[in-house]
Structures are given as structure tokens and as C-alpha cells.
Amino acid sequence: MQDADDVIATAEREWRAMGVVPRDRAALAADLRRELEAAAADGITPRQLLGGADVRAFARRLAAESGAERLTYETERLLRTALAGAAPGLVLSWLLLWEQVPFGVDMPGALLVARHAICAAAVLVGALLAVRLRMRDVPGIDRTVWAMALLVPLAGALVTPLTMAFAWTTGYSTALPVLLFEAAMVGAALAGATLLARWWALTPALRDAQPVAPGH
Known part of the structure; x- marks a missing residue:
């Protein structure tokens, strides 16, 4: 045989x-x-x-x-869903942090970090909930959400210092072009982490299957 x-x-x-x-x-x-x-x-x-x-x-x-x-990676739908879920978190963060509390250049670094951490948490929770609820019909979505829960915060931790550094170079400007660029930096990090999470989640399902024993 x-x-x-x-x-x-x-x-x-x-x-x-x-x-x-x-x-x-x-x-x-x-x-x-x-x-x-x-x-x-x-x-x-x-x-x-x-x-x-x-x-x-x-x-x-x-x-x-x-x-x-x-199995399909559904990357386009996944990105749309994750970004849509993250958008309310970004808007809420803007309303609660930048609009309601004065944002000063001399603000302590710890408070700046805390503000960005709150934004990152709001974005993460929104993205995870949107993916889990709106894509529950997609195979492997539970593993994808768990992978996102690990990789998206890591991406956020990496992009936050870059975003803060850029904000510092502009004197923490709230001009629309500056804010859009900062949002694009965060969005790119979120998108990259989301795609990597989907690939990571589906990898086990695409590994070699155990050979079927003769007669089974």
C-alpha cells in the first residue's frame, strides 16, 4: 500500500x-x-x-x-470589524480625556502614560467585542480573539511611545492633521496585530493532520 x-x-x-x-x-x-x-x-x-x-x-x-x-482568513472583514469596534473607544477616549480634562505640556509623564493606557484599553475591548460578536459564524474566531487579546496590547505598547514622541514634537498639538496622523499610527498597529493574530490562530488548523490509519 x-x-x-x-x-x-x-x-x-x-x-x-x-x-x-x-x-x-x-x-x-x-x-x-x-x-x-x-x-x-x-x-x-x-x-x-x-x-x-x-x-x-x-x-x-x-x-x-x-x-x-x-478555512478562510477573512482578513478584509476582520479588519473592518476590528477597526469599527475600536472607533467608539477612540471617540470616547477623546471626549473623556482630551476634551473634558485640560491637556497641558507640563503634565506629569505618569499621567500621560495613564491617559494613553486608557485609550488603548478602550480600543482593545471594543475591537475584541466587535470581532467576537459580529464574526461568531467564522471558523476559528475564538482563537483569533484570544490571539488578538495578546498581540494587540503588545502592538499598543510598542506604538504608544512612538505616538507620544510624535505628540511631543508637535507640542501636543490638537490640530486635526496631527490627530489624524496619530490615529493612523495607532490604527496601523492595530491592523498589523489583528492580521498576525488571525494568521497565528489558524496555523494549528492548517498543520499536518494525523495520518488516517488503514481500515479507518
Whole structure:
């Protein structure tokens, strides 16, 4: 059955590359093994069964015909949802911090850090809630939210000093172009961390599946 094992291994690699979910990969592999074993019992080789077709093309056709579920990164939708969820936090932070409390150049550094930390927390909670609630139908979204909960704060910790440094160079200006640039810096960090979180969350699902044992 070495030839059959090679065919199945090649097919599984193709299904993984296509993003077929592990459950359906296992089912496809089991069905293919049964067909190969039945053909071998009749003296038909895997090459004859495939009709000389390329194994990868054959695997793609099997997956399409079976309606196998495929994981999708949904990056565009994920970014839109995360940024939409973060937007109210940014607006709320502006209203509560910059508008209601005078923002002075001589303000203690600890208070400046605290203000930015509050903004980051509002942005994070909004983004996580939006993704979790509005994308609950997407496979792997729970792992994505957990990954975002780890990576987005890390990105915020990295971008905050950069944003504060830029604000210092402008004398903590509240001019619209300055504020938009600061928001763009934060948004870029959020987007990058979100994309990385999605990739990280789906990586385990796209790893090599355990080989299907003969007869199962």
C-alpha cells in the first residue's frame, strides 16, 4: 500500500494548502483510502484508478465535489470589524480625556502614560467585542480573539511611545492633521496585530493532520 499511502499524503498536503478543515480532510482521506484499497483488491493500481491524472488536481476535484469546508482568513472583514469596534473607544477616549480634562505640556509623564493606557484599553475591548460578536459564524474566531487579546496590547505598547514622541514634537498639538496622523499610527498597529493574530490562530488548523490509519 506504499503507492496508496503516497497518493493520500500528496492529497492531504493539497487539502491543507486549500485550507480544508481538519475534520473534512480526515473524511476525504478515509474515503480515498477505502477507494484505493477496494481498487487494489481488484488488481487496480492507484495510477489506474486516477486515470493518470495529477494527484493534486484529483485532490482538488475531490474536495470541490464533496463540498468540503475551507478555512478562510477573512482578513478584509476582520479588519473592518476590528477597526469599527475600536472607533467608539477612540471617540470616547477623546471626549473623556482630551476634551473634558485640560491637556497641558507640563503634565506629569505618569499621567500621560495613564491617559494613553486608557485609550488603548478602550480600543482593545471594543475591537475584541466587535470581532467576537459580529464574526461568531467564522471558523476559528475564538482563537483569533484570544490571539488578538495578546498581540494587540503588545502592538499598543510598542506604538504608544512612538505616538507620544510624535505628540511631543508637535507640542501636543490638537490640530486635526496631527490627530489624524496619530490615529493612523495607532490604527496601523492595530491592523498589523489583528492580521498576525488571525494568521497565528489558524496555523494549528492548517498543520499536518494525523495520518488516517488503514481500515479507518
